[in-house]
Amino acid sequence: MQLEKKWPLLVPEVIVGVDGLLTEILEKHIRDHKFIGLCRTGGVGKTTLAKLIFNKIYSKFEFSCFIEEISHIPGTNDEVKKRVWERMFRRGVPVCGSFGADEWYQVRGRSLFVVFDDVQDTHHVKLLQEIAHDNGMRESRFIVTGRDKNRLRDCGQEIHICPLDRLENEDANKLFITHAFPGQQEPPKSWRPVAKQVVDGCEGLPLTLDLMGKWLRDKPIDYWEEIPIALRECDPVIGLEEKVWAKLQLSYDTLPGTEKHIFLDIASFSVFREVPFSIDDALQAWTSIYGRGRNRLQTLEDMSLVRIDHDEVDDRRYFYMHEHLKNIGQKIARLEGMSFSLSEVRTWSTLGSDPGAEVQYQYPFDDQVIFQGGQELGKIVAHRVSITKISMQVYGQTCAFCIMREVWSKLTAIRYLDLSVRVSDCCQYCMTRGCPLPNTLVLFHLNLNKNGNVVISGGVGTNFPNDTASTTTGTLVLTGCTALVKLDLVECVNVDLGGLNELKRLQRLQIIGCGTVGNWPTSFKRDLTCNFH
Structure with missing residues (x-):
């Protein structure tokens, strides 16, 4: 089946092996069932099939949205519901306007089509049920994809689950040849035996066939001959999920x-x-x-x-x-231990209506390596963190800058940081001493919420003229962050740019809603894009 990439959802240019199931779902299951579940392990095409269905019928509904990887949308029930609404379309046009309690009333009694892709959590299933219940229209339809059939069954007795099978030999061969030998119906004669071995080793998994075909394209035949051996080495792995992982990892292993x-x-x-x-x-x-x-x-x-x-x-x-x-x-x-990100993690058990519910954070740090449940997760390369009163309680500190002193000294591999400081408490020690940031930072977005200063110069003892706030807030020092490529400074009390020329790799600087911005260098030896808001 040849499909062109088009709005609203992108799909692969070539898709095989789903015509029969797609027709069955469109002509029968969508008519007879309010909920449709697409189930199987990763890599068999659940998301692609869901997109095909969406592209075919979304225009029949007044409201529609497709939420890809719903399991990766964090937050409370209301926060996730807001994110779903932000991706809602009405007659093919994105809904607009601020989100409020009355927004979802617009879809009550109107035809609605919602797809939740990659459902892994019962709470996302319950959210979809809530949306369906509030909508109340029998003509509305809902699709969920996931690997766990029991999780999909949580949608209730109304759901019809369609298990996806791996591709049959003919379809698997067609998909592989499309990518490995573009424009050809079959491989050259001398390549056919090894091509068949590769296809057999992929075991009918569309994602594996796609990756292997594109990877082997234009490679010499002696390179191909190593692949069936590598694929066979994955066979003893127990469990389909683990076997898929082992086969896909071959693509990673070939990267420079x-x-x-x-x-x-x-x-x-x-x-x-x-x-x-x-x-x-x-x-x-x-x-x-x-x-x-x-x-x-x-x-x-x-x-x-x-x-x-x-x-x-x-x-x-x-x-x-x-x-x-x-x-x-x-x-x-x-x-x-090469790369791992860290951000606040809130558990669903704490996300009820109780505003005082405790929030669980992935703290503390231990020699720059994160441990969770006794498992070492690796050195932190990316971090999104908001220092609030709750995180201060976790640390047993009353000063946000004391927390940062403790954290930054242990983050020796970090390159990407999104930091927000939402508390104004600062101890006497931190008022008189600058807090240095890791010199490994490459991308840095800083929002001090009017609770602190930023210095790119001497740091300690810097004077900010005519600003009494500088005597009650701490100061973050960026002088040593010579690897920075982009720097965003948002709502800082004062900004001292005296040492900006020391950040020789800096290409973009944004200063948004800050107070006093002083000591701007008179000249630069390089191009620097600066934005002020």
Whole structure:
């Protein structure tokens, strides 16, 4: 089946083996059932099939939305519901306006089509049930995809679950040849035996066939001959899920060393999908760290290990990596201790209506290596953290800057940091001494919420003229952050730019809502993009 990439959802250019099930769902199951579940292990095409269904019928409903990887949307029930609403379309046009308690009333009694992709948590199932119950219209339809059939059954007796099978030999061969030998119906005669062995070794898994085909394209035949052996070595692995992981990891193993690092960065954290870091920021960072960031990313795209999608809602580009590949990357990162992200983690048990419910944070740090449940997760490369009164209680501190002194000294591998300080408490010690930040930072987004100063110069003892607040807040010192490529300073009380020229790699500087900005250098030896808001 040839499909062109089109709005609203991107699908692969070539899809095989789903025509019969797609027709059955569109002509029968969607008519007879309010909930449809697509179930099987990762890599068999659940998300692709759900997108095909969505593209075919979304226009029949007044409201529609497709939530990819719902399991990765954090927050309370209301917060997730808000994110779902932000991705809602009405007659093909994004809904607009601020989100409020009355927004969901617009869909009550109206035809609604919602897809939750990659459901792993009972609470997301319950949220979908709540949306369906509040909507109340029998003509509305809901699709969920996931690996756990029992989890999908939590939608209730109304759900019809469609298990996806792996591809039959003919379809598997067609998909592989499409990618490995573009424009050909079959491989050259001398290549057919080894091509058959590779297809057989992929065991009908579309994602594995796709990756192997693109990886082996244009490779010499002696290179191909090693692959069936490697695939067979995965066979003794117990369990389909683990076997899929083992086969897909072969693609990672063939990457050059630098591309491996970039793959692990993308797999290990979602920081580039959300504000404040964009794809352009990531490319600038990788170019600074590794050199030729765009070319190296292109290698990952050519091998289908990552793709760049465009979000129609916020008009941003972001990285997309298949959930299975993301899991592989995170697993490799933990084993090699090369890359891991850290952010606040709230458990669903604490996200009830009680505003005083305790929030669980992944603290404390232990020699820059994070441990959780006795398991070592690896050195922190990316971190999104908000220092609040709750996190101060976790640390047993009354000063936010004391917490940062404790944390930063242990983060010797960190490159990407999104930091927000939401408390104004500062001890006498920190009022008179600057708090240095890690010199490994490459991308840094800092929001002090009018609770602190920033210095890019001498740091300790810096005087901010005519500002009494500087005597009651702490100061973060960036003088040693010579690896910085992008720096965002948001709502800082005072900013001292006297040492800006020392940040020789800095390419972009944003200063938003800050108070006094002083000591601006009179000249630069390099180009620097500056934005003030």
